[in-house]
Amino acid sequence: QLRDLFTADEEADGFQQYSFNSLRTYPLVKTQIAGLVVPVPRFVLERVTNGIYYSLMDKFRTNNSNKFLEFFGKEIFERYIGILLSEIYIERLVKEFDYKDGKKVKKSPDWIVIEGEEAILVECKTSGITKEAKSLGDLEKVQSDLRSRAIHGIIQMNMFEKDFRSGLIDKNELKDIKRFHYIVVTYDRVFMSGTPTIRGLVDKELLANG
Numbered sequence: 001q002l003r004d005l006f007t008a009d010e011e012a013d014g015f016q017q018y019s020f021n022s023l024r025t026y027p028l029v030k031t032q033i034a035g036l037v038v039p040v041p042r043f044v045l046e047r048v049t050n051g052i053y054y055s056l057m058d059k060f061r062t063n064n065s066n067k068f069l070e071f072f073g074k075e076i077f078e079r080y081i082g083i084l085l086s087e088i089y090i091e092r093l094v095k096e097f098d099y100k101d102g103k104k105v106k107k108s109p110d111w112i113v114i115e116g117e118e119a120i121l122v123e124c125k126t127s128g129i130t131k132e133a134k135s136l137g138d139l140e141k142v143q144s145d146l147r148s149r150a151i152h153g154i155i156q157m158n159m160f161e162k163d164f165r166s167g168l169i170d171k172n173e174l175k176d177i178k179r180f181h182y183i184v185v186t187y188d189r190v191f192m193s194g195t196p197t198i199r200g201l202v203d204k205e206l207l208a209n210g
Helices: 003-011 040-049 050-059 067-092 130-134 139-148 150-163 195-208
Strands: 029-031 036-037 093-095 100-101 103-108 111-115 118-125 179-186
Touching: 040 050, 050 067, 067 093, 067 111, 067 118, 103 150, 118 150, 139 150, 139 195, 150 179, 150 195
Parallel strands: 118 179
Antiparallel strands: 029 036, 093 111, 100 103, 111 118
């Protein structure tokens, strides 16, 4: 059975060493001779910690949505980031709020940190890029994932800033703000984050969106 899983994990030629390892999902292996064995002990720890998150993510994944990620992102991860920020900023932290653009109701970034005449906009995203993009390093797939996740968060914050400067947002805590900074916080590590390659892909998408 484990052999079948490893076969299913195989990626395109030349990328096998980067393919997903099924031992991360099933770190305990039952053998006919030695009983239960643990080929990679570290995977056991990962399975009972971060592995629970990924199991739930796979369990509730559908073609168009993932109810677990929606719940985790809004009710757990976003709140957790707010708790961390509140330990430092306390009175200078603004949580997500609704505002109107004509008849349309829009939402602010998840968190806003006030620093004098400057504000740090914070968007929380549960993931950076998918397992497939991490395994193959396909730049088109990486760019697609970034577009729908981190870059989407940047665009959201940019739209908020434009609405603020056009006078749509009447929030007393923001009345003295003259400059904005954007931060996207992801739950998982973004593959090759900070490298010229990723920065180039992000810059390309942002230029395409004006």
